[in-house]
Amino acid sequence: MAVSSLSASGVRWNLDDLAPNAEAAREAWDELLARSRDFANRRRGTVGSVGPAELFALLSELDALYEDIARTRFYATAREHTEAADAEANDLATLARDRLADLESLLLFVDLEWLALDDAAVDALLAAPELEPYAHRLRVAREEKPYVLPEGEEQALNARRSAISAWESLHGRELAMLSVDFDAGEGPEPHTLDRLLAYVHNPEREIRLAALDAVYEALTGLSDVQAACYDAIVGDRLSVDRLRGIPEPMDPTNRANELEGSVVEAMIGAVEENYPLARRWFVRKAAVLGLDKLQLADQYAPVGTDRRVEWGEAVTMVDDTLRDFSPPLADIFQTCLDRGHVDAEPRSGKVGGAYCSSISKSVLPYVLMNYTDQLRDVITLAHEFGHVVHGTLSLERQPYRGYHTGLALAEVPSTFTQLLVVERLIEQEEDPSTRAMLLADRAESAMASIFRQTMMARFEQRSYGIRAEGKALTSDRLAGVWIEENERYYGDALDLPAGYRLGWSYIPHFIHVRFYTYAYTFAHLVAFSLLARYREDREAFVPAWLDLLGNGASRSPQDLLMPVGVDLRDPETWALAFGEFDRCIAEAEAGLDVLDA
Ligand SMILES: [Zn+2]
Numbered sequence: 001m002a003v004s005s006l007s008a009s010g011v012r013w014n015l016d017d018l019a020p021n022a023e024a025a026r027e028a029w030d031e032l033l034a035r036s037r038d039f040a041n042r043r044r045g046t047v048g049s050v051g052p053a054e055l056f057a058l059l060s061e062l063d064a065l066y067e068d069i070a071r072t073r074f075y076a077t078a079r080e081h082t083e084a085a086d087a088e089a090n091d092l093a094t095l096a097r098d099r100l101a102d103l104e105s106l107l108l109f110v111d112l113e114w115l116a117l118d119d120a121a122v123d124a125l126l127a128a129p130e131l132e133p134y135a136h137r138l139r140v141a142r143e144e145k146p147y148v149l150p151e152g153e154e155q156a157l158n159a160r161r162s163a164i165s166a167w168e169s170l171h172g173r174e175l176a177m178l179s180v181d182f183d184a185g186e187g188p189e190p191h192t193l194d195r196l197l198a199y200v201h202n203p204e205r206e207i208r209l210a211a212l213d214a215v216y217e218a219l220t221g222l223s224d225v226q227a228a229c230y231d232a233i234v235g236d237r238l239s240v241d242r243l244r245g246i247p248e249p250m251d252p253t254n255r256a257n258e259l260e261g262s263v264v265e266a267m268i269g270a271v272e273e274n275y276p277l278a279r280r281w282f283v284r285k286a287a288v289l290g291l292d293k294l295q296l297a298d299q300y301a302p303v304g305t306d307r308r309v310e311w312g313e314a315v316t317m318v319d320d321t322l323r324d325f326s327p328p329l330a331d332i333f334q335t336c337l338d339r340g341h342v343d344a345e346p347r348s349g350k351v352g353g354a355y356c357s358s359i360s361k362s363v364l365p366y367v368l369m370n371y372t373d374q375l376r377d378v379i380t381l382a383h384e385f386g387h388v389v390h391g392t393l394s395l396e397r398q399p400y401r402g403y404h405t406g407l408a409l410a411e412v413p414s415t416f417t418q419l420l421v422v423e424r425l426i427e428q429e430e431d432p433s434t435r436a437m438l439l440a441d442r443a444e445s446a447m448a449s450i451f452r453q454t455m456m457a458r459f460e461q462r463s464y465g466i467r468a469e470g471k472a473l474t475s476d477r478l479a480g481v482w483i484e485e486n487e488r489y490y491g492d493a494l495d496l497p498a499g500y501r502l503g504w505s506y507i508p509h510f511i512h513v514r515f516y517t518y519a520y521t522f523a524h525l526v527a528f529s530l531l532a533r534y535r536e537d538r539e540a541f542v543p544a545w546l547d548l549l550g551n552g553a554s555r556s557p558q559d560l561l562m563p564v565g566v567d568l569r570d571p572e573t574w575a576l577a578f579g580e581f582d583r584c585i586a587e588a589e590a591g592l593d594v595l596d597a
Contacts, residue, residue: 006346007310008371013082014340017363018075022088028072029099035065036106047113048121052128059134062110063400067360069103072096074359074366081368084349114138115145136554137402143255147244157240164236171229171511180218182211193218193506200300205289208297216499219506223475226505230463231473233511238468249464253515257406257522258556263568264518270574271454271521272488274581278447279493281585285440288592294494300444304437304595311344311371314378318385321421326542329389336364336388344371344381356384356414358391361400365391375438378425379418386417394552403552407516409560411523413549415449416530423531426587436591443588446581449524453517455489459504460515478504526566528580529573533565541565 019025043058050058076096079089117125122142126135148154181188182196184207191214199211219226238249246252254261286294288303309317315337323330336342341364343350354369367384371377390413394403404410422442429435462481467473479501486496486503509516534541544564551560558568566573 006371007312007373008344008346011311011342011344011371012340013078013343013366013368015075015078017339017341018071018078018359022079022092025072025075025092026095028068029095032065032069032072032103033099033106035068036103039065040106040109044109045113047110048117052125052130055125056130056134058110059401060399062107065107067362067400069100070359071363073100074357077357078343078366078368081351082343082349084351086349111141112151114141115148133399133554134401136556140258147246149244153243157243164233167229167232168511171226172508174222174225175506175508178218178222180214182214184211200297201302203302205298205301208301209295212297212497213499216497216502219502220499223479223502223505227473227475227478230478230510231467234464234467234473237514238464249468250461250515253513253518257408257519258558259406259408259522259568260558263558264522266571267522267525267574268454268457268518270571270578271450271525272458274578275451275489275491277578277582277585278451278489279491281443281447281588282490282493284589284592288595296490296494296496296500299494302437303440303592304435305431305433306375306437307431307434308373309375309378310373314371314381317378317424318382318421321382321424322385322389322417324424325420326546328546332364332389332392333385336367336385339364341365342367342369344369346370346372354380354384356387356391358387358395358404361395364388375425375434376441379422379441382421383414383418386414389413389417390549393546393549397550398552398554402554405553405557405560408519408522409553409557411519412526412530412561415523415527419527419531432591432594436588436595439584439588439591443584446524446528446584449520450581451489453520455485456507456509456517457515457521458488459485460510460517464514475502475505525574525577525581526561528577529566530564532576532580536565 019028039061043061047055047058073096076089076092079086080093083089114122122138125131126138131138149157175193178193179190180193180196182191183189184199184202185204193215196211196215196218199207202208202211241249241252248261250261250264254264282294282299285301285303286292286298289298289301291298319330319333322333343366350370351368352370354367356365356367358365365388367381367388369377369380369384371381387410390410391403419442422438426435426438426442429438459482462485463473463478466477466481471477482504483496483501486500490496504510530541530545534545541564548560548564561568
């Protein structure tokens with residue numbers, strides 16, 4: 001399909017809220033550097049000695065500086081992400097990265113001095129009402145203190161960072177360089193890994209099976225290198241953990257998410273108990289596809305009928321959903337559209353995927369996506385605007401330092417908004433076959449985030465365990481653990497091809513952020529629980545939800561979620577979520593019944 005025929009053609013960012021042009025952005029970096037130097041000269045060495053009112057002033061000044069940095073930085077990112085071939089955009093991106101590193105080293109002293117204070121001094125400061133807006137973030141920052149090493153040792157560790165990132169780069173580069181000649185019906189063509197993997201949504205079974213075979217064949221040549229990269233990275237993380245006295249490999253991720261280890265473990269356990277839900281669906285799906293049993297390549301095979309959704313219809317759908325829920329949220333959506341904060345047109349030179357970037361108290365968030373007129377794109381738009389309303393309301397009510405939550409909670413409002421819009425799409429869809437497609441897609445995306453991501457977290461746990469026992473993470477060993485964890489999930493409801501033993505080797509999260517994957521599980525389950533609470537008592541839920549959005553990161557996820565009726569420490573929360581999940585699967589099954597009839 002020619003790009004120009006897509007309905008979001010012309011929906012591009014207007015960057016005027018960030019900077020008028022590249023030259024102004026360059027000047028802004030110079031000015032920020034000067035301001036940061038001046039700030040450091042005046043404030044260095046004072047964090048521990050000033051009183052609460054003066055510390056509040058210091059932190060507010062630092063926040064203002066960081067907000068301007070965020071604005072100038074995103075101007076460079078936005079241009080880099082939409083004008084890959086533009087020399088000015090590329091130069092500016094390089095300048096931004098260099099300047100940012102300089103600024104961060106200049107401003108780092110605030111956090112270090114805060115950590116260096118003794119507990120009594122900290123308690124006295126945090127008891128003062130002046131510091132209340134910052135109190136939670138300051139307290140959370142202190143939790144790193146037991147694991148921070150003396151300055152010289154930290155510097156030595158920092159100096160080794162580029163050696164470790166070399167392993168990360170090697171892992172990514174090997175995958176990025178993969179090019180496989182694959183014939184999807186129009187003669188052999190070179191394919192990247194992502195393009196091959198996308199064929200799992202192809203309606204033709206032979207193409208799906210052949211594409212996955214081609215993936216595994218290509219990975220065979222890489223798996224020793226990929227295993228060596230993972231072994232080096234896990235080995236390094238474990239040695240540094242030992243130096244810092246970190247007892248469990250999952251602890252740093254849990255701390256960043258502000259989640260208790262016992263809560264995460266209870267959640268993962270509840271997910272594993274519910275694996276049979278997915279198996280029920282796989283058996284039903286095999287029947288509707290006319291198969292005895294699903295192969296892995298059939299897991300996401302399309303059922304029902306997709307349809308085109310023009311950009312205007314998508315905007316109306318998201319607007320109606322938000323307005324129905326709470327009009328101020330729809331107003332934020334409209335203002336972002338009106339001010340050109342959404343870039344939806346797919347075009348060459350623009351990055352793939354979708355994201356929302358919150359900027360500052362005075363600039364609304366920016367959203368990037370690639371709208372291709374499919375139903376799934378409406379869901380992506382809804383997801384990103386879940387992030388937008390969260391970012392906007394938090395920035396309105398919290399200091400800059402206190403608006404941004406950890407990853408796990410950050411995905412909750414986006415997933416919740418996405419579920420609201422999906423529900424509306426399903427309700428309003430008149431064609432039974434398209435309804436069946438939407439219902440199946442809702443159930444399968446929940447399975448992908450809840451079940452598959454949990455399976456991956458378990459794979460990681462076991463890999464760290466093996467490495468901690470002094471055994472190397474070889475390709476064979478990783479393959480063994482990978483297949484065992486996958487079999488625990490899929491059971492005998494789905495056949496795994498022999499090549500899938502290398503399925504671990506292309507997952508970037510394992511390399512970049514350990515235990516990243518459970519955040520998706522968490523967000524989807526919590527969003528399901530929230531949906532149940534919303535249905536129970538709409539009147540009470542909506543204001544409590546708006547409060548949560550405005551509370552940003554000013555308290556822990558446990559305390560943020562309590563007022564909306566979700567107690568993370570209560571096993572009932574996960575039971576409620578799986579009740580919703582079960583309902584989703586039952587509705588998807590009923591959708592298939594209509595197709596059969
Ligand atoms: Zn998201």
